Amino acid sequence: MIRDYEDLFSLKDKRALVTGGAQGLGLSIAEAFCAAGAVVTLADINAESVEAAAAELRREGARAYAVVCDVSSEEQVAAAVASAAEQMGGLDIMVANAGVSTRAPAEEMTLDQWNRVIDIDLKGVFLCDREAGRYMLSHGGGSIINMSSIIGIVGNTTGNSNYAAAKGGVSSMTKVMAVEWAQRGIRVNAIAPAQTATKLIEGLMRDNPATRTYFEQHIPMGRLGKPCEIASAAVFLAADASSFVTGQTIAVDGGVTIAF
Numbered sequence: 206m207i208r209d210y211e212d213l214f215s216l217k218d219k220r221a222l223v224t225g226g227a228q229g230l231g232l233s234i235a236e237a238f239c240a241a242g243a244v245v246t247l248a249d250i251n252a253e254s255v256e257a258a259a260a261e262l263r264r265e266g267a268r269a270y271a272v273v274c275d276v277s278s279e280e281q282v283a284a285a286v287a288s289a290a291e292q293m294g295g296l297d298i299m300v301a302n303a304g305v306s307t308r309a310p311a312e313e314m315t316l317d318q319w320n321r322v323i324d325i326d327l328k329g330v331f332l333c334d335r336e337a338g339r340y341m342l343s344h345g346g347g348s349i350i351n352m353s354s355i356i357g358i359v360g361n362t363t364g365n366s367n368y369a370a371a372k373g374g375v376s377s378m379t380k381v382m383a384v385e386w387a388q389r390g391i392r393v394n395a396i397a398p399a400q401t402a403t404k405l406i407e408g409l410m411r412d413n414p415a416t417r418t419y420f421e422q423h424i425p426m427g428r429l430g431k432p433c434e435i436a437s438a439a440v441f442l443a444a445d446a447s448s449f450v451t452g453q454t455i456a457v458d459g460g461v462t463i464a465f
């Protein structure tokens with residue numbers, strides 16, 4: 206019946222925490238969640254910009270809060286999940302999106318460069334998932350969405366050994382958590398975007414126009430992703446539309462991962 210499909214993509218009154226939510230993909234995901242009816246808490250290490258982003262969402266009529274959190278800190282993640290759940294009245298959706306990259310050829314990569322990316326992009330995702338999972342296990346379940354990358358799937362990149370290890374780790378960890386929690390009401394999935402035109406990437410391409418050409422040549426669709434195209438995959442994974450989907454890394458990549 207048509208009616209069976211009416212609310213599949215709705216996030217009405219669902220409560221979502223989005224890390225790295227002050228800008229870029231995290232903020233786009235939060236905007237899409239608000240459009241689908243959710244209340245959101247943005248978590249970010251950058252206090253000024255996360256407060257400003259939540260205030261802007263509220264100005265647009267959304268229900269949005271901000272919390273300052275470094276996802277690589279066990280204590281700060283625990284506090285952020287607790288405060289988000291308290292201010293929203295619960296937690297149904299966790300998006301572990303915060304991530305950084307520092308590039309260097311493997312032979313030149315310092316341990317600091319390695320550790321920074323692993324700490325934020327892999328350990329940070331584990332801490333967020335573990336804390337949200339603990340909450341959801343005792344509060345009726347939920348949906349967890351981790352931010353991976355095509356760099357965690359394909360090897361067609363250089364200078365990214367730290368980032369590839371972290372993102373590949375995110376996708377592997379996603380499968381294990383999905384199995385562990387499959388019968389306890391929590392789904393865990395990941396999104397693997399190709400290069401997406403966030404402010405950061407746009408800046409990179411402005412500074413070095415050859416980067417745009419490189420990206421466009423390596424993406425079968427011949428263009429970068431748009432933040433809203435990543436955000437709509439997150440809405441799918443958060444909503445009942447994906448109720449039989451768990452442990453997956455969904456590539457949203459204009460065809461990159463099928464072309465090599």
Ligand SMILES: NC(=O)c1ccc[n+]([C@@H]2O[C@H](COP(=O)([O-])OP(=O)(O)OC[C@H]3O[C@@H](n4cnc5c(N)ncnc54)[C@H](O)[C@@H]3O)[C@@H](O)[C@H]2O)c1
Pocket residue numbers: 224225226227228229230231248249250251274275276277302303304305325329352353354355397398399400401402403404405406
């Ligand atoms: N933009 C792309 O093309 C692309 C492609 C594939 C994957 N990704 C992944 O998507 C995620 C978001 O990327 P983006 O392009 O929006 O990046 P971005 O740099 O625009 O935003 C990242 C946000 O994370 C925050 N952050 C950084 N370190 C943090 C920490 N320790 N704790 C909490 N917050 C922290 C930053 O302050 C920022 O607001 C990242 O995990 C990234 O690896 C992005």
